[in-house]
Amino acid sequence: MVKFLDLLKINAQYADELKQAAADVIDSGWYLQGERLSRFEANLASYTGVRHAVGVANGLDALRLILKGYIALGVMQEGDEVIVPANTYIASILAITDNRLIPILVEPDLQTYNLDFRLIEQYITPRTRAIMLVHLYGQVCWSGAVEEIAKKYNLKIIEDNAQAMGASWNGRKSGSLGDAAGNSFYPGKNLGALGDAGAVTTNDDALASMVRALGNYGSEKKYVNSYQGLNSRLDEIQAAFLDVKLKYIDAENQRRREIAQQYCNHIKHPDVQLPLNHLHDFEAGSHVFHLFVIRTTHRDKLQAYLSDRNIQTLIHYPIPPHKQDAYKTWNHLTLPVTEQIHREVLSLPISPVMTEEEVQHIIQVINAY
Ligand SMILES: *Cc1c(COP(=O)(O)O)cnc(C)c1O
Numbered sequence: 001m002v003k004f005l006d007l008l009k010i011n012a013q014y015a016d017e018l019k020q021a022a023a024d025v026i027d028s029g030w031y032l033q034g035e036r037l038s039r040f041e042a043n044l045a046s047y048t049g050v051r052h053a054v055g056v057a058n059g060l061d062a063l064r065l066i067l068k069g070y071i072a073l074g075v076m077q078e079g080d081e082v083i084v085p086a087n088t089y090i091a092s093i094l095a096i097t098d099n100r101l102i103p104i105l106v107e108p109d110l111q112t113y114n115l116d117f118r119l120i121e122q123y124i125t126p127r128t129r130a131i132m133l134v135h136l137y138g139q140v141c142w143s144g145a146v147e148e149i150a151k152k153y154n155l156k157i158i159e160d161n162a163q164a165m166g167a168s169w170n171g172r173k174s175g176s177l178g179d180a181a182g183n184s185f186y187p188g189k190n191l192g193a194l195g196d197a198g199a200v201t202t203n204d205d206a207l208a209s210m211v212r213a214l215g216n217y218g219s220e221k222k223y224v225n226s227y228q229g230l231n232s233r234l235d236e237i238q239a240a241f242l243d244v245k246l247k248y249i250d251a252e253n254q255r256r257r258e259i260a261q262q263y264c265n266h267i268k269h270p271d272v273q274l275p276l277n278h279l280h281d282f283e284a285g286s287h288v289f290h291l292f293v294i295r296t297t298h299r300d301k302l303q304a305y306l307s308d309r310n311i312q313t314l315i316h317y318p319i320p321p322h323k324q325d326a327y328k329t330w331n332h333l334t335l336p337v338t339e340q341i342h343r344e345v346l347s348l349p350i351s352p353v354m355t356e357e358e359v360q361h362i363i364q365v366i367n368a369y
Helices: 007-012 015-028 035-048 059-072 090-098 117-123 144-153 205-214 236-246 249-266 299-308 325-330 336-344 356-367
Strands: 052-056 081-085 102-106 128-134 156-160 180-184 198-202 219-221 292-295 345-348
Touching: 007 015, 015 236, 035 052, 035 198, 035 236, 052 059, 052 205, 059 090, 059 128, 059 156, 059 180, 059 198, 059 205, 081 090, 090 102, 090 128, 090 325, 102 117, 117 144, 128 144, 144 156, 198 205, 205 219, 249 292, 249 356, 299 345, 299 356, 336 345
Parallel strands: 081 102, 081 128, 128 156, 156 180
Antiparallel strands: 052 198, 180 198, 292 345
16 A cells, blocks of 8 residues: 555654654643744744744644734735635635635646746736745746736735745745745645644744734733734644754655656656656756646546555645635636646655655556556
């Protein structure tokens, strides 16, 4: 049986260090807002190449708090528009609507699965305040053109970096490219906690302080509440786990890239479309392969075939946000590229703990399909 993702095996690699980290936190008697969080924030900021990292409860909250922070700072207000790729995981969109901002759904590029930069400008209105770029499946979504557009229309660029921890673009890390980024440490993400956790990364001093306050009851000083905040904090124990695992993220991403390269070089089937690494460069690091997503016109058939041969696959994602009951008013919309992606995508197993035999086995089974 090849599991889609073996979390036990991933964390077992670091079991001694993780157990020691947990024991240290337990014995410290200090469980929130302590030195382990500060240390992880400093290490994450330095790794990402930004001035500030602010730990929060999860990735969705990181994005929610960025937008809430911009509203509190007067950069945007209720009813303003945020451009976002239509095929993203729904969390990107929930963060926008939760703040009573309006998501403007824009189609992705069928080759990269990332926002189609050529379409952005036509969706800009006087109420557009931000572009949310999602580095979907682990591939950096960035270009000089998008920076130009943001400058021209005075828009913030918010990165949803939940899936691309450790990726880089021309030597700059994802999470440092835009004005602010939401990062997720959900256990299955490339840098996974042993529970929920997230962080905002930014070079914006005012936004960083605001996010920190908003995630702590809108308070900068105990029992003094300056804003209507939330409780969204990163536990000491998760910060301690993340500090252990941050040391290994580059090696893990490197292994993911090697597996992706093997898949790309050796899977050959007329009905299997491989993901396009748009720089055709597995070394440069613009793709950290959080997911290895192929497209196929008879997706359910291929998934059943692989399942019969004990290869577990998943679909990211089966229903696009605009067809969800949560967003009924959008259900009538037609977004052909997004809908084709949701009909055809299938994610193959990829993880830093997969063995060479497992990778070869998957390649052979698909080629024999
Ligand atoms: C996982 C994910 C999120 C949300 O992160 P959580 O930590 O699960 O809240 C947001 N956006 C994308 C693209 C994700 O994959």
